[in-house]
Structure formats: C-alpha cells, structure tokens
Amino acid sequence: MLNGKVAMITGASSGIGAAAARLFAQEGAAVVLMARRREPLARIEEEIRTAGGRALAVPGDVTVPQDVERAVSMALDTFGTLDAAFNNAGFATAGTPLHEIDDEVYARTMDVNVRGVWNCLRHQIPVMLASGRGGSVVNTSSVAGVRATSASAAYIAAKHAVIGLTRAAAQDYGQRGIRVNALVVGSTRTEMMDELISRSPHLEERFRSHTLRGRIASAQEVAEAAAWLCSDRATFVTGIAMPVDGGRTAV
Numbered sequence: 513m514l515n516g517k518v519a520m521i522t523g524a525s526s527g528i529g530a531a532a533a534r535l536f537a538q539e540g541a542a543v544v545l546m547a548r549r550r551e552p553l554a555r556i557e558e559e560i561r562t563a564g565g566r567a568l569a570v571p572g573d574v575t576v577p578q579d580v581e582r583a584v585s586m587a588l589d590t591f592g593t594l595d596a597a598f599n600n601a602g603f604a605t606a607g608t609p610l611h612e613i614d615d616e617v618y619a620r621t622m623d624v625n626v627r628g629v630w631n632c633l634r635h636q637i638p639v640m641l642a643s644g645r646g647g648s649v650v651n652t653s654s655v656a657g658v659r660a661t662s663a664s665a666a667y668i669a670a671k672h673a674v675i676g677l678t679r680a681a682a683q684d685y686g687q688r689g690i691r692v693n694a695l696v697v698g699s700t701r702t703e704m705m706d707e708l709i710s711r712s713p714h715l716e717e718r719f720r721s722h723t724l725r726g727r728i729a730s731a732q733e734v735a736e737a738a739a740w741l742c743s744d745r746a747t748f749v750t751g752i753a754m755p756v757d758g759g760r761t762a763v
C-alpha cells in the first residue's frame with residue numbers, strides 16, 4: 513500500500529507511532545523515525561532493518577524547529593524525497609480542573625501537541641511542494657479534539673487546535689497535491705494510556721464502556737488508519753478528522 517514512498521513518523525519510539533513505523537515499513541515505505549528517546553527509537557529502527565525494511569532514526573524534539581528540520585533533511589539526504597508524514601508525537605494531561613492547571617503544564621501541552629504539528633507542517637510541506645510528487649500528511653488528534661470531558665482543558669484545547677491546523681493546511685495545499693487529514697483517536701493501549709490508568713485505575717473500565725466495540729484499541733488499529741490515509745488509496749480524502757475510536761463519537 514505504501515510501496516516506494518518515504519514517510520516521516522513522529523512519536524515513533526512507542527505506542528501508536530512505533531506501531532505505525534513497523535506497519536509503514538511492512539507496507540513498503542522507507543521510514544524516518546523521530547522522538548526524543550534514542551534507545552527505543554534505535555531499537556525500532558533496528559527491528560525494521562532486520563526484517564528487511566528501510567528505516568532511519570533521527571532523535572529529536574518536535575517542539576524544536578531545528579530538530580524537525582534535521583529529520584526532514586535527513587529524509588531527503590537518505591531516501592531522496594518525502595511523500596508522507598504521520599505527525600503523531602503528543603502527550604496527554606488530565607485530572608485537573610482548568611483553574612488548577614499550571615501555566616507551565618498548559619504551555620507544555622500546547623507546545624508538544626500543537627507547536628509540534630506546526631513545526632512539522634512548516635518543514636514537510638515545502639519539501640512536498642518542491643518534489644512535484646504531492647504528499648499526504650496525517651496529524652494525530654483525539655476524541656478530545658472534538659469532544660470535551662472534565663478536567664482536561666489543556667489537552668482538549670491542544671487536540672482541537674490540531675484539527676484546526678489540519679483543516680487550514682488542507683485548504684492551503686489541496687490544489688497543489690498535498691492532502692492533510694487528522695485522526696480522532698479513541699482510547700488506545702499504549703504507554704500514555706498505561707500511565708493514565710496507573711494514576712486513575714477506574715478510567716480503564718470507563719474508556720472500555722464508552723466505545724461501541726466494548727474495548728480499548730490496539731496501537732496497530734490506529735496505525736492502519738494512518739497508513740491508509742497516507743496511501744494512494746485515499747487520494748480524494750483531505751481535510752477530514754477521521755474517528756478511529758470504536759464508535760465513541762457516534763454515541
């Protein structure tokens with residue numbers, strides 16, 4: 513499905529991003545992997561190479577424009593182009609009512625989830641425009657990007673902003689061959705989810721019961737949607753916020 517494509521994946525050291533790294537490579541893409549932690553990123557790079565795939569780990573922080581720029585130029589230097597991007601790095605904060613959220617926590621939540629996507633778009637899109645091959649970008653939002661729940665104001669604001677950025681970019685580049693979509697991700701079994709549940713164990717049953725599938729997603733199930741959106745099977749799909757949420761937002 514992604515044969516011959518070059519894709520950049522952020523947040524590739526764990527969870528949804530790591531599942532996407534493996535899946536995109538299995539589907540034939542060369543993958544450039546970005547996250548801050550070097551060791552897990554290198555392990556995933558190695559795993560993909562051992563399985564015969566093409567992968568390059570570029571450790572970095574999506575909130576730092578120079579790090580993102582380096583990952584994009586490494587994609588060009590190593591694989592010659594950039595066709596797709598899964599801007600997935602993020603982190604969740606929850607459990608505190610708005611007036612008690614530290615300004616620092618708010619700033620960091622916006623920085624990673626929103627500025628991170630902004631930095632990626634700003635460096636990926638010029639390369640896709642210049643290549644003349646177009647491109648496909650998928651940004652990771654959340655059910656929190658379309659719905660509000662209690663005690664998560666900073667994360668909710670950030671994930672709503674990701675959908676706004678997605679729609680704006682889809683407008684600007686639709687006629688120039690670049691599609692931009694967002695995933696509205698529901699509860700998914702990853703490190704982020706494990707951490708939330710370890711702090712508030714009652715959440716697991718709540719997350720499970722809120723879906724029509726009666727369970728939490730696997731990271732692989734979310735990665736499948738990103739792969740499809742990045743592929744040439746989705747050439748008329750742009751500007752959407754696609755739920756991968758087990759029916760959570762249908763209820």
Ligand SMILES: NC(=O)c1ccc[n+]([C@@H]2O[C@H](COP(=O)([O-])OP(=O)(O)OC[C@H]3O[C@@H](n4cnc5c(N)ncnc54)[C@H](OP(=O)(O)O)[C@@H]3O)[C@@H](O)[C@H]2O)c1
Pocket residue numbers: 522523524525526527528529546547548549550572573574575600601602603604624628652653654655697698699700701702703704705
């Ligand atoms: N799991 C869920 O239930 C759920 C639900 C809705 C939406 N999401 C979204 O899905 C995305 C992936 O999350 P996940 O569930 O897979 O969680 P995860 O396992 O904690 O993965 C988060 C990834 O983001 C990376 N990251 C965090 N801050 C970064 C930064 N400043 N620069 C570069 N990379 C950074 C982390 O790597 P390093 O620590 O190595 O940097 C890690 O690879 C996030 O955007 C999250 O908001 C998850």
